[in-house]
Amino acid sequence: MRVPSCPRCHAELTPSGDDVWSCAAGHRWPVVAGILDCRGDVSGFDTEADRRLAEELHSLADEPFPTLLRRYWATTGLPPALTERYVTGDLVGEARAREVVDQIRAMTGTALSPDSTVLEIGAGTAALAAALAPHVAQVVVTDISLAWLVLARHRMERTGRTNWTVVAATADDLPAPANTFDVVVAADVIEHVPDPAAMIDEALRVLRPGSPLWLSTPNRWSLTPEPHVRVWGVGFLPRRCAARYVHLVRGVAYDGIETRSLFELRRLAAASNAAADIRAPRIPEAVVATHSGPGRILIGLYHRISRLPLLGTLLLMVSPLFHMTVTKPPSGGRPTRGRPA
Numbered sequence: 385m386r387v388p389s390c391p392r393c394h395a396e397l398t399p400s401g402d403d404v405w406s407c408a409a410g411h412r413w414p415v416v417a418g419i420l421d422c423r424g425d426v427s428g429f430d431t432e433a434d435r436r437l438a439e440e441l442h443s444l445a446d447e448p449f450p451t452l453l454r455r456y457w458a459t460t461g462l463p464p465a466l467t468e469r470y471v472t473g474d475l476v477g478e479a480r481a482r483e484v485v486d487q488i489r490a491m492t493g494t495a496l497s498p499d500s501t502v503l504e505i506g507a508g509t510a511a512l513a514a515a516l517a518p519h520v521a522q523v524v525v526t527d528i529s530l531a532w533l534v535l536a537r538h539r540m541e542r543t544g545r546t547n548w549t550v551v552a553a554t555a556d557d558l559p560a561p562a563n564t565f566d567v568v569v570a571a572d573v574i575e576h577v578p579d580p581a582a583m584i585d586e587a588l589r590v591l592r593p594g595s596p597l598w599l600s601t602p603n604r605w606s607l608t609p610e611p612h613v614r615v616w617g618v619g620f621l622p623r624r625c626a627a628r629y630v631h632l633v634r635g636v637a638y639d640g641i642e643t644r645s646l647f648e649l650r651r652l653a654a655a656s657n658a659a660a661d662i663r664a665p666r667i668p669e670a671v672v673a674t675h676s677g678p679g680r681i682l683i684g685l686y687h688r689i690s691r692l693p694l695l696g697t698l699l700l701m702v703s704p705l706f707h708m709t710v711t712k713p714p715s716g717g718r719p720t721r722g723r724p725a
Contacts, residue, residue: 385501389559390559420552445538488516492596498519501520504569505570506571512571516569517540518543522549523549524549524565525551526558527553537550555570563592565595571600575643581655593715598708618638619645650662659713665707
């Protein structure tokens with residue numbers, strides 16, 4: 385598996401000096417905070433601030449994971465209630481992810497096996513990658529944020545496993561040759577990328593023919609609060625009004641997030657000439673445990689309805705979130721977008 389490879393020309397990358405890797409064509413990529421940085425041009429993301437935070441977290445690498453996590457969230461300026469919710473979510477992430485791995489296996493079949501090579505896009509703190517690693521041959525962990533990847537590396541090191549690689553990359557410019565991976569996963573990522581079609585195209589490029597992209601994402605038409613900001617009704621507003629509404633209700637920014645409906649996801653898959661399977665997944669027990677009594681009752685009701693043929697189909701339209709697979713055609717499909725070398 386020739387990973388990481390140059391995002392520009394997809395040739396193999398090798399160390400070529402202090403804190404630099406390069407390819408045969410001369411493209412050079414720096415190592416920052418001990419992590420190879422294969423990000424190209426990134427619009428709408430403050431790479432300098434991210435680099436400074438990554439280096440700070442790297443200097444604190446001996447601290448416990450929860451301490452590093454709280455240090456990260458302390459820099460975001462979010463209200464304390466939201467910050468603590470995100471910290472709690474990350475801390476229960478591995479327990480939740482172990483159940484999600486079973487759901488991925490149910491949707492992808494034999495693609496996920498002890499011989500599989502897996503790429504995670506937008507891994508965050510790598511809870512899912514840590515849960516996948518015991519079940520597969522190799523996991524490549526990517527994210528646009530070096531700071532997240534410092535936390536991801538910390539988590540992966542704590543597993544005691546060595547079958548993983550961490551590299552900074554954007555979702556539309558992955559550091560891997562075509563036809564490399566058996567499975568690509570992207571948990572709660574597609575709602576954050578500026579061009580979701582480009583993300584799907586790039587995932588299909590690096591997948592072997594007939595292999596699946598698995599992703600999870602909140603439902604725009606969910607009847608529950610928008611999970612990023614805990615505000616009701618955001619997805620039912622015109623997109624141009626969403627940020628103003630969230631700021632009015634919660635007092636926080638809501639930029640760069642576009643949750644999508646069932647029909648929007650189906651259109652994205654169809655545009656990639658790939659078969660799609662979209663489901664309303666079971667809520668992991670690790671997540672249920674974080675809810676109060678009324679919340680657990682509603683989740684139980686959701687689970688019961690999801691098993692009923694007709695009501696389950698209707699529930700899919702307003703489900704809190706989706707699990708989706710997009711399978712690369714056995715023939716390899718249509719040419720995908722690429723960037724010039």
